[in-house]
Amino acid sequence: MTKLRFPQGLPTRQQVLDFIAQSDEPAGKREMAKAFGLKGTEKIALKALLKDMADEGLIDGNRSAFHAMGGVPKVTVLRIVEIDEGEPIAVPDSWQPDDASPPPRIRVIEPRGKVRDRTAALRTGDRVLARTEEAGKGWIAHPMKKLQGGEEQMMGVVELDATGKGWLAPVDKRVRNAVPISDLGGAEKGQLVLAEPNGRSPRAGMKVVAVLGDPLAPRAFSLIAIHKHGIPFVFPEGAVTQAELAAKLPLSEDTREDLRHLPIVAIDPADARDHDDAIWAEPDGEGGFKALVAIADVSFYVRPGSETDREARKRGNSVYFPDRVVPMLPEVLSADVCSLKSGADRAAMACHLTIDSSGHIKNWRFTRAIVRIAEVIAYEEAQRRIDETGGHHSPTPSSEEEGEQKIKAPSSSEERGHPSIAPSSLEEGVGGGGGAVNISVLQNLWSAWKLLEKARHARDPLNLDLPERRVVLNSEGKIAEIAIRERLDAHRVVEDFMIAANVAAAKALEAKVAPVVYRIHEPPSREKLTALKDYLATFDKKLSLGQVITPSLFNRMLKDIADEAEKALIMEAVLRSQTQAYYGPRNAGHFGLALGSYAHFTSPIRRYSDLLVHRALVDAYGLEQPRPKADLPATSGLSDRDRADLARVSEALSNAERRAMEAERDTIDRYVAAWLSGKVGEVFDTRVTGVQKFGLFATIIGLGGDGLVPISTLGAERFNYDEKAQRLIGELSGEEFVMGQILKLRLAEANPLTGALKFEPVDVAEGVQRIERRGGARTDHKARRQGQFTAGKRGRPSNIRHQGRKK
Known part of the structure; x- marks a missing residue:
């Protein structure tokens, strides 16, 4: 075997690690001193160096830098490649094996407690120096230090x-200045790209690593959000193949309840x-209703441990963009086999509910069933049909009319264990899914809902009726209009x-002492209630923090406000x-x-939390x-x-939900800005929604479409910020800007790439700074010739301030 030669003299840390890695025998201080030709005081220095490296975790007491399994150094730089259920998964940042084997996937264990609170959670692309250790047949790593570079993409x-x-020109509205590109990587002017630092020096510039295309093309705004937030959007081939295999699974009529005879309807958005x-209800003859939520x-098609399941866990939920x-x-699965389409046999988890005359759920029962949806109806269409009947009168006598005969459903269906069927339903012939359902089917649903609504009003949940924006695109993917989403009784x-079924699922699992993924909404914190109290005081309204804070407390407060503008402001503050x-x-x-117990059960196609609740019900009630x-x-x-x-997994799903919400909001902001x-330069009626020391x-x-009004545009005088009252007050004029104030403002900037809007007052006073267009400084000057060279603008760049001499 050829003996390796090493440079003579005291080795560096890296040379020590290289020697240990290449040594065929245990490498101690004696072997290192011999290999590097050390004598006398150099051996003492080597001993100190090895002690320091051991303290730093670079080597262990046996002077071994690599694990017995080989390949992964005990201390190395890792790159986070994905977040799996809240746990970062990493690979070695520098992986060059002799056999071209793929890099090992290493589970990163982040610190807990106070240490975790002081450090930001790791994200995909981050680089960390970490200690690694063997765990079974794999590795785990403990971060020592987060390195620069990963988050700079x-x-x-x-x-x-x-x-x-x-x-x-960054698409992040928080970054105002453009960054120089040192390596275009084939990208052309106007293209949307991903770039990362081209070196550690601040002067190294950015290197383009991926060209994403035209930033203003149809569907580009959602693509920006997908990349910015790291949302997986391409399914691995294995997950698709396994989904196609699962889609062919036959349904067992022997182990499923047959509900195909019921006129169940799905009421959904038109698109x-x-x-x-899907839902169905009929009178029970006692003033209440028997209802079904299918x-x-x-869970029948997406089984735990499958590749499809792993990809679904990673995504956590579907993400809905305008485009x-x-x-x-x-x-x-999502748009075909699992979707409850009309006229097709589908596997369903059925929640049978008994609703009493006061709207309370008295009993529930969960089964796996086969259903055949009678009709899929758009919200607007369902509302139109009900409105055409002149209301939704109950087809049964009211509970007060005790002397009148109750409607009794056929007993044959009850004997088969199915909810009983109203005579009108049997006469429809809609079990095969042909044509529109009889209007009585919808009337029964509306009448049952009236009872549920009665129970809802009795418990008095938080009622914040805030408008929701809806971006409407035309066939070319361009914006047709931005409208406020209409709220109908059908919704x-x-x-x-759905709420009734979600409550039933949580209580059914609690009854079996089974695991539950709860949907939790805790009461407001003391800090937020104190801030709300201070804000309400500016409206001469009181909020006592000594009382029990309930949703009805906020509802009563809002109900007493006659002024609609004031009500909207307080609603937003709540x-x-x-x-x-x-x-x-x-x-x-x-x-x-x-509600005391609540879980998400009703949307397993688009929420993984619901899928977990379904699986828990399968175990708890023997529905395998x-x-x-x-x-x-x-x-x-x-x-x-x-x-x-x-x-x-619950924490990971909460994080995935927040990620989706931020991505959806960012995309809508970009569409609104586009x-x-x-309309830049036009004047709009606006309402102040926030006040900060830097503006409105x-x-x-x-x-x-929220936009900033910089404080520099409000006037030539100084404005003081009152944090408690959330207002700006002019020192000389006493002019105030407060939350909820209606102002006429001119739109000064609308940037579709960032989603940023900026406003300024209609009449800008003399000497007041107007809004500077974003990124204009880099192209304002014209290049000029100086001899045979092209010269740019002389002097210090305009985006760099003079710092003065350091003392």
Whole structure:
């Protein structure tokens, strides 16, 4: 064997690690001293160096830098490649094996407690120096230090100045200045790109690593959000193949309840492609109703441990943009086999409910069933049919009319264990899904909803009726209009049926002491309530913090306000005081809905939390189906890992939900800015929605789209910020700007790439700074010739301030 030669003299840390890695025998201080030709005091220095390296974790007491399994150094730089259920997964940042084997996937264990609170959570792309250790047949790592570089990846649009130099105009509205590009990587002017630092030096510039295309093309705004927030949007081939295999699973009529004879209807948005839920109700003859909520049986097709399941866990939920949907499940499942389409036999998880005359749920029962949806109806169409009947009169006598005969349903259906069927339903002949259902089917639903609504009013959940923006696109993918989403009774009907089923699912699992992924909404914190109290005081309204804070307390406060503008302001303030809802295995109730136990059960096609609740019901109530003959996991209940610990996956799902909400909001902001970009210079009626020491936030009334009014545009005088009252006050004039104030403002900037809007007062006083157009400094000057060279503007760049001499 050829003996390796090493440089003579005291080795560096890296040379020590290289020697240990290449040594065929245990490498101690004696062997190193011999290899590097050390004598006398150099041996003492080597001993000190090895001690320091051991203290730093670079080597262990045996002077070994690599694990017995080989390949992964005990201390190395890792790159985070994905977040799996809240746990970062990493690979070695520098991986060059002799056998071209793929890099090992290493589970990164982030610190807990106070240490975790002081450090930001790791994200995809981050680089860390970490200690690694063997764990079974794999590795785990403990971060020592987060390194620069991973979080510096930036998305933006390529711009060229007059000299031909490339600049990156960031799409993040928080970054105002363009960044120089040192390596275009084949990108052209105007293209949307991903770039990262080209070196450690601040002067190294950015290097383009991916060209994403035209930033203003149809569907580009959602693509920006997808990349910015790291949302997975391409299914691995294995997940799609397995989904196609699962889609062919036959339904067992022997182990499923047959509900195909019921005229169940799905009421959904007109453009919906995936139908999670469908509903049915009929009078029970005692003033109440028997109801059914049928939910797509996704757990039958997406089994724990499968590749499809792993991808769904990673996504956490579907993400809905104005121009696309990023589904949680492959299309063969989400838009076809799992979707409750009319006239087709579908697997469903059925929630049978008994609603009494006061609207309370007295009994519930869960089964796996086969259903055939009678009709899929758009919300607007269902509302139109009900309105045409002149209302939704109950087809049964009211509970007060005790002397009148009650309607008794046929007993044959009850004997088969099915909810009984109203005579009108039997006469329809809609079991095969042909044509519109009889109007009595919808009337029964509306009448049952009236009882549920009565119970809702009795518990008095938080009622914040805030407008929601809806971006409407034309066939070319361009904005047709930005409208406020209409709220119909049809929406409320479906919503209250879903809430009832969600409560039943949580209580059914509690009855079996089974694991539950609760949907938790905690009461407002003391800090937020104190801020709300101070804000309400500016309206001469009181909020006593000594009383029990309930949703009805806020509702009564809002009900007493006659002025609609003031009510909208206080409604927004109450909303800001609320905590963020989340998923967790320990019940803390749902403050907003005024419910003690609540879980998400009704949307397993688009929410993984609902899928976990379905699996828990399968285990708790013995609803497992025959083992599939196909090459798929045998069971459809909870996995052993989830049964033992739901906290980790619940936290990951909460994070995925927040990620989706931010991405959807960012995309809508970009569409609104794009729509308004042709209206720059126009004057709008706006309402102040936020006051900060640097300016105001205002939204266009009737449209939405928050924009900044910089404090520098408000006047030549100094403005003082009153944080408690949330207002700006002019020192000389005493002019005030407060939350809720109606102002006429001129739109000064609308940037579709960032979604940023900026306003300024209609009459800008003399000497007051007007809004500077974003990124204009880099192209303002014209290149000029100096001899045979092209010279740019002389002097210090305009975006760099003189710092003065340091003392």
